[in-house]
Amino acid sequence: MKLSTYIIRRVLVLIPTLIGLTLIVFLLTRAGGTNMIISSYLNPHLPYAVQRAMLVKEFHLNDPIWVQYYYYMVGLLQGNWGYTHTAIYSGPVTTAISLFLPNTIQLSIIAFIIAVVIAIPAGQESAVRKNSAVDQISRFVAFVGISLPVFWLAQILSEVFATPTVSPALNILPLSGTVDATLMAGVPWINSIGVSNPTHIMMIDALIHGNLPIFFSSIRHVILPAATLAFTSIAGIMRYMRASMVESLSQDYVKTARSKGLPEKVVIKVHARKNALIPVVTILGLLFAGLLGGVVVIEDLFSYPGMGLWTVDAILGYDSGGIMGTTIVFGLILVTANFIVDLLYAWIDPRIRLGE
């Protein structure tokens, strides 16, 4: 099968997955029937009954559930995702997404890169030098990484690097937010609610417009949460890479490569590593899911205004618009991440493309 055919098939398979996702989210939020009308929707200037009737009409709550789902889907497709009323933002869900999602993407991608860049070479090294000091150390770090609670680590890091009263000398990083608010005032490419243009990702937009102070400020803001987030998945990737590499190094083609007289470096990098990466790539999708779980906790700990923080607020405030919006976005991210992983997989491993 050609790679393009493979991609097309893979995209077609995405459709039922997405329908399933929206259906589950929909059913979960509607499970309570009319109880989904909760106080944050109420407007004190109108009688309760009137408002209730309006909302029942808006959500078609008296219709059968599949009719409700139909209207919900139509709304979704038309960009009408409802309203959210939380402490950090109140307004249309779509606007909230455009505000928070870029921050989260920025955070999780940076964390992901940090994790991969550290874990893969470390796992590879400890496989190549099995039982050496390098291997022992990485084993210890992995052990620590798996057993340390994130919130504890976050606490320690923020006290050491971002709290003048605890460690004045090392107080070099900001404690919360995504960028220094004072820098943003009057910048033409940032709109009134703080969304930057054109990519919405502050760091990249700052580079595009050549505004270095904002760029460095957003880097300084992302370091602590990203490092904490990365730390949680480094251990897993590293151990997995080690196991996979050990396996790959014992294969016949590695023996053949050695006997061909290839320098050991080439044997490892060209012959063993690419094969070892195949199974690792498959779990990267899962690990990315793990990262998203971590985002919820970590954004909250560092008061980093992203999807995670919004999710927590939405859940705590029974904000059904926010809950539905965030869940669907997280679901989409997951599905896309898996899709990308599958493509990567097909690209690395020629056997996949055959498609039996």
Place this chain on the structure above:
Amino acid sequence: MEKEMIKLNQGPLLEVKDLSVEFLTDFGNVKALNNINLQIKEGEFIGIVGESGSGKSTLAFSISALLPPNAKVSGYVKFKNDIITSPEISGFSTVKMKRSQRKILTSTMANIRWKGISMIFQGAMNSFNPVYTIGKQIEEVFYIHTDLPKEEVKKKVVDLVKTAHLDPSVLKSYPHELSGGMKQRAIIAMALALSPDLVIADEPTTGLDVISQAKIIEELKRLRKEGKIKTLIIISHDLGVVSQLADRVLVMYGGNIFEEANKDEILEKPFNPYTFELLNSYPSILKTDQILKGIPGNPPDLTKDRPGCVFAERCEFAQQICFETKPKLMEIGERKSYCHFADTIAKDPIKFFTSNLTAGEGALDLLERSDISKNKTLIKLENLKKYFNLRGSASGELFGSISSKKFVRAVDDITLEIKEGEILGLVGESGSGKTTLGRVVLRTLDVTSGHLYVNFSKDSGDDFKDIAKVKEKSKLFKEYRLMTQMIFQDPYDSLNPKMLISDIVTEPVRAHKVTKDPMEMEEMASYTLSLVKLNPPERYMDRYPHELSGGERQRVAMARAFILKPKLLVADEPISMLDVSLRASFLNLILSLRKEFNLTVLYITHDIASAKYISDNILVIYLGEGIEYGSSNDLINNPLHPYTKALIKAIPDVYGMKEFSETDIIGEVGNAIDIPQGCRFYDRCPYRQEKCKNEKPPKRGTENHWYICHFSQEELENIRKNKNQK
């Protein structure tokens, strides 16, 4: 210049001196090689034979300086003028080596690897990296060792694959896209890239089917004639393969070289008890009424220290001294033999081997075939068919199968009779449908169409019932289940590792609820274990499968199959995972059970020689269809179908050399999905004519020896003659 120098000083190309290798493992030190001495001159083809664990591969790794870090070495290996394996630079020592030392070693090796010595590894299937194209992996060799520009390298690689009779288009393929035979050719091409002085081929044909194997052997012979392979070490567990290629043969056992001599000398007149007994283990299609003895006992545990000869526990000629002191490798003229009695044997081998021989398991009368033609028929297959739908991944299923519905015709229209007490050999290449037919006969797979008549009569009469479509819950079906049993290829997979041997053996008793009395069950188990010659049974009952050797496990599987005294046993490649010395005695076990209990056996195999040894009749199947049937002697001495002719010619028999080529069969494997309209064999048949393409060929010959083809033997002979004239 360099070449001439070597010729001048006439030293050996390779010298192995007092080499011993131990592997340090968690289970103790494995003494893989003991005191090996060996010299190879330029131009020689050396064969190394030995059973699994005898140290062949370890020797190959030592010679190519590729020992793993857990190896401890003494002695040395010298290639031309360089020491390439020694205690200082190999295995264990490489871990703690200084950087400067490593540099020197690396630069010496850079000249020896692939330019001096290249390797064709055991397990051809995995010698290529699955994620790169074949072309890239061959080119790599040139980029590392030469400064040739890219275009030149590409040209050289194309020439190389052409020398190995491959189409240059394989260079763009990934390894999984090639058949086993093609991959192996590509590996040979790669091994010859830099015209090395020495090529080491470790089991180059293991895992290939007989026909691909014959073609690879032919290829290696041709490359020698053309001067492309100068010196070769060919390693195999199969003496047949080795004897096709080697001038001189070394026989290894338990880490020692037991015998070294010219090929013909070793085959005709071995000077060593192990070689003698090993030769008595290979079934040959050239010898009639040969009795195979096999070697009793189990392979040696190499972690154990023993004062005497490693073979003593199994040697039928062993005396007290063999258990007490190690023999020496004795030189007898040009030959060498590792045995205390080497001198005596050399004086009169026949006298020594006959006078000391004890009557083994292979008692003569096993081969006495009673005339089964008068026996009643037990099973009749009529137009039996089994098709499988081709299934792919979930998404493939979703989008692929709508347009084209494809299926594999695994068993297609088989008609056959099996008599009670008959051993029927079912022979075919991998993918021909042998296993499927076995499973359909047992009804562990559903029948697609056709009839399966079984004779349920308890006496000499006939009582046939068609059970092809009978429901699994019916009484008839249950009765049939009780009549049949199966044993499988892999004695490691087929026994539950968590169960005691006694429980494994009595499994069918419990499944069929024959008895619940534990005493009775134990008695049954004990009796059956002794029937399969696991004696004394008490020694085996309370052990677990992992404590037994491969041969013993397969006997346990046999005991489990036989405990309810089935009438029909389906044995699917029961010996292919066993060592040569253990195979013969397992075949003898089947023969003795047949003799004693009138057991009917469907013996499924790809190995015609073993089928000939035990079967009364043989059915050859090709892509799901029976293409020739006859008594085993007839079929092998006088094959009628073009495929059978090729198959028999392809067997690397210990006692015979043949030329094998494209004129015997075209291509390497059949394709079970796109079967030609007319004769199934059309794509590969060297005799094919226009009408074979679209017309189904008829059955020819007699009821006792038939084949399926458009042509009579004379017509085939004429086609061949005409072709040769052209």
